Amino acid sequence: MPEGIRFDAAAARGLEAAYQTTDVILQRVRVVESLALTPGSHVLDIGSGPGLLLEALAKTVGSSGRAAGVDQSVAMVEAASHRCEAYPQVTVDAGEALKLPYPDESFDAVVSTQVYEYVADIPAGLQEIRRVLRPGGRAVVLDTDYDSWVIHTEDELRLARIRDAWDEHFVHRGLPRFLGAEMKKAGFRVRQVEAIPMLNVEHHENAFSWHLTRMIAGFSAGRRECTQDDTREWLGELKRLGEAGEYFFSLNRYLFAADLEAPGL
Ligand SMILES: C[S@@+](CC[C@H](N)C(=O)[O-])C[C@H]1O[C@@H](n2cnc3c(N)ncnc32)[C@H](O)[C@@H]1O
Incomplete structure (x- = not known):
């Protein structure tokens, strides 16, 4: 099987830049809103990556709350720990989405963005979210x-x-x-499903697709039928289309917010 993406220090830097574009800032606002956190809430971010969402969660729950991040990549754990070092309510652990290093019912809310596309066993991943969530708690997956x-x-x-x-x-x-169907099977009540488009009609560094297309080119060159020339020419074409005012890129992310039913409800 070919090697998938490597979440190393270079990837952490690339994601850090991509996730500070206006498109992803707006996404983060929607994710935090849909978690319905209050000061003092305990929230877990699974696959916390470079920690931008974790930082936003820390600000939302405040110093009386807890914002925990967990990621399988040591480089990402280091990046998130560094970003959030000013927040005593933040902890970042190395760990696997299918075996979270937390006791049962530890959190009021669990969030995970852009992680489960890498997790083969979705039912097992959702059961693990369920295990660490308190009854009545909220899960948001994007x-x-x-x-x-x-x-x-x-x-x-x-x-x-x-x-x-x-x-x-x-x-x-x-x-x-x-x-959504898997979340229902896992015992969640899905409250909200929403599309979050990454829509760019201009090609510049503050557009998410500027970064994503570079990541795609870096990853795809030399795999399957895709050559180095293909990706080099493609990036050149995107630049030309941008300069000509003919650039168009759209890719949808989908947000699912669900509650774990409390017994007796
Ligand atoms: C595309 S990044 C998303 C980072 C962050 N959630 C965000 O949206 O800003 C995917 C992250 O998920 C982590 N990851 C992937 N599979 C994982 C797994 N099975 N367990 C824990 N972390 C995982 C990667 O190491 C990486 O940091």
């Missing part, structure tokens, strides 16, 4: 559906080769379309 991709190109075949190679970077290319 992921991308890569079939929602709409990108302007003058070479559809080249883009198809790049997209096909990028498929190796995740386990699920379209998790959102079955995530």
Whole structure:
């Protein structure tokens, strides 16, 4: 099996830049709102990455609360710990989404963004969220559906080769379309489902797709039928389209907010 994406220190720096674009800042606002946290809440961020969401959660729950992050990657744990070092309510642990290092019913809310597309066993992942959530607690999961991709190109075949190679970077290319059903099966009551488009019609560093297209090019070159020339020419094309005012990139993320029913309700 080909190697998937590596969440190393370089990836942490790339994600840190991508997640400070306006598109992802707006996404974070929606994610935090949908968690319905109050000062003093205990919240867990699974796959906390470079820790931008964790920092926002720390501010929301305040010093009387708890914002815990967990990530399988040591580089990401280091990046998030560094980013959140001013917040005593934050802890960041190395750990696996399928074996969370916390006791049962530890949290009022659990959130995970852009992580379960890498987790093969979704039912087991949801059971693990359920285990650490208190009865009545809230879970918010957000992921991308890569079939929602709409990108302007003058070479559809080249883009198809790049997209096909990028498929190796995740386990699920379209998790959102079955995530709600899996959450219901796992005992959650799904309260809200919403699309969060990453829609860019300009090509510049404050646009999410500026960063994502570079990550895709870096990952896809040399995989399957996608060559180094393909990705180099594609990035050149995106630049030209941007300069000509003809750039278009759209990719949907989907947010699911669900409550764990309390006994007797
Ligand atoms: C694309 S990043 C998203 C980071 C962060 N959640 C965000 O949206 O800003 C995916 C993160 O999930 C982590 N991850 C992937 N699979 C994981 C697993 N099975 N257990 C724990 N962390 C995981 C990676 O190490 C990486 O930091």
